[in-house]
Each structure stands twice: as structure tokens, then as C-alpha cells.
């Protein structure tokens with residue numbers, strides 16, 4: 001089997017090929033999860049990912065499969081296994097090749113965990129692929145976040161900005177653990193409803209469905225990052241700001257970048273991606289012969305995998321480039 005970057009991640013054997021997270025919708029493609037840089041219609045996906053696609057794009061065109069259930073595309077045998085990133089997110093197993101998609105080996109409150117799988121070839125994402133990109137302990141940050149929510153929402157009120165698919169649900173679950181039921185934006189509600197449909201317990205109220213009096217007394221608002229930082233005009237945010245509400249951002253980038261802390265009162269570095277040390281451990285436990293890195297700091301991560309683990313590693317080659325791996 002050959003593996004290279006062509007219209008997505010292309011797996012090719014003889015004259016047949018399949019495409020993982022393809023650049024456009026196609027029936028011989030399989031997608032890992034519902035974030036827009038990965039999601040394409042007319043492909044194979046998990047059922048919750050299809051729900052996300054319907055909510056976000058309106059398209060219903062997909063072939064769905066359960067987790068841990070083998071299926072075939074073009075005579076390739078595939079399987080979706082949990083990626084622990086967002087609802088429905090999958091790593092894709094295909095005959096000795098494992099593609100992580102976006103993955104989180106530390107686990108989430110609301111979307112499971114990515115477990116290492118034995119494989120010959122590992123295609124791993126490199127969002128936090130630089131050796132200094134190590135996140136603080138996830139559970140500790142979540143308990144800090146919970147404490148901030150409980151203290152702030154009871155006083156001046158709290159606004160939290162987070163990605164509406166994945167991070168917002170971790171925030172809602174954390175608030176619920178502290179006994180707080182947040183008010184959420186329409187977009188956050190539509191995605192959170194999919195989590196509930198898939199058995200995740202989340203309690204929240206949608207801002208636009210509240211009475212005016214309830215809107216005036218909301219204690220915690222969970223909304224998109226752009227609405228929370230005032231870049232997008234948003235009635236709910238303005239309402240709470242007028243009452244002196246404090247604003248926080250929940251994003252892995254809060255640990256690494258000044259821009260992530262600009263125009264907010266607090267930042268909590270919770271990520272739905274692996275960090276550098278999580279990835280090194282994950283790669284070691286998958287015990288592959290060859291690693292290809294994709295998305296983000298691909299060169300840096302490949303270099304460290306070669307150096308620290310002694311495993312062949314390089315950024316995923318483009319079609320036609322030398323050093324395409326062959327086996328079988």
C-alpha cells in the first residue's frame with residue numbers, strides 16, 4: 001500500500017485508492033470528524049458526524065458506520081475507532097494504517113478518548129507538534145475553570161468563548177459539575193443537542209428561548225469565541241457586559257500564545273487535541289514502522305519522533321514525491 005497527500009490523504013494499492021479527509025466530497029472518501037476543515041459530504045462517516053453535518057451544512061448525503069465495525073470502500077477494509085476529540089470523532093484504521101485525524105489521548109468529558117492501536121503505518125496530526133508545546137494537566141485546568149465559573153457566575157456574571165463543536169460542550173459539562181446551568185447561543189445549542197442525542201448528559205438553556213427577565217439575570221453564557229471577544233456583535237454578550245460580566249477563553253492556545261489572552265479576563269488552556277508529550281507517548285505505544293505527520297508542525301514532530309523514538313518519520317509526502325513507503 002502507498003500513502004501520500006493527494007486530494008486528501010490517499011491510500012493506494014494497485015489501481016485502487018481511497019481518500020481520508022478528502023479535499024472534496026466523494027464516495028471513496030472517509031472523514032474523521034465534523035470540523036469544517038475535515039468534513040465533506042458524500043463520504044463515509046460516523047452517525048454523530050453526520051448529525052453535525054446536517055446541523056452545520058444542511059447536507060444529509062453520507063454513508064454512516066458504527067464505531068469498531070468493519071466496512072469496505074473499494075476493497076479496502078476500514079474501521080472507525082474513537083479519537084476523543086469531538087462528538088463522533090474517529091481515528092481511521094485501514095489494514096495496518098492508522099490515521100488519527102484530530103485526536104486526544106488524554107480523553108474528554110463529553111467525547112471519549114483516543115487509545116493507541118498497533119499499526120505498521122501511523123499518520124498522526126501535529127497541531128501541537130513542537131517540543132515546547134506541552135499543555136498543563138487537563139483535569140487541573142478543568143477544576144480551575146469550574147472554580148472560576150462558580151465564583152464569577154454568582155457575582156458579576158461570566159461569558160465563556162469556546163469553539164462551538166467540542167470545547168463548548170466541555171465547558172457546559174464543567175459548569176454542570178459545579179451546579180451551574182449555562183445559557184448558550186443558538187449555534188452552541190444546536191451542536192450540544194447532538195451530544196445529548198448521543199447519550200452525553202448536558203444541561204443548558206438557549207438564550208433566544210428565554211423570557212426577557214431570564215435573559216437579564218443569566219449568570220453564565222457559553223458562546224462562540226468571536227461573539228465572546230466582541231468581534232461579532234452579539235445581543236447576549238452585550239447584555240451581560242452591561243452588567244459587568246467577566247469574559248474567559250477556553251483554548252489550548254492560551255498556554256502558548258499571547259493573542260489568545262487578548263481582550264479576555266481569564267484564559268484556560270484546555271485542548272481537544274493531543275499535545276507534544278501525549279503524541280510522543282501515543283506514537284511509541286502504537287509501535288509503527290513508519291510515521292507520517294500531517295496538519296501543523298509536521299517537520300518538527302517528525303524530527304523528534306526520529307530522534308527520540310528511533311522510528312522512521314516524515315511529513316506526509318505529496319503524490320509523486322520520492323520516499324513513498326511500500327509494503328506487503
Ligand SMILES: [Zn+2]
Pocket residue numbers: 033035085102
Ligand atoms: Zn478538529
Ligand SMILES: [Zn+2]
Pocket residue numbers: 035037038102295
Ligand atoms: Zn483539524
